[in-house]
Amino acid sequence: MPIIMIFYYVICVFLAGMLIWNFIREKQNKEDMLLYLIVLIPVVLRIFRIR
Numbered sequence: 001m002p003i004i005m006i007f008y009y010v011i012c013v014f015l016a017g018m019l020i021w022n023f024i025r026e027k028q029n030k031e032d033m034l035l036y037l038i039v040l041i042p043v044v045l046r047i048f049r050i051r
Contacts, residue, residue: 009047012043012046012047013047015043016040016043016044016047019036019039019040019043020040022036023036023037023040
């Protein structure tokens with residue numbers, strides 16, 4: 001696996017972690033929670049290499 005691809009997946013995992021962290025911290029606004037989940041879906045699919 002090329003080094004660029006490894007960095008790419010590290011960045012994707014970091015981004016997914018930050019989105020999950022913000023989702024857990026968000027308690028009041030349900031719309032923001034939904035937006036975090038919508039943004040998280042493509043990132044998780046990218047991490048698991050699903051098209």
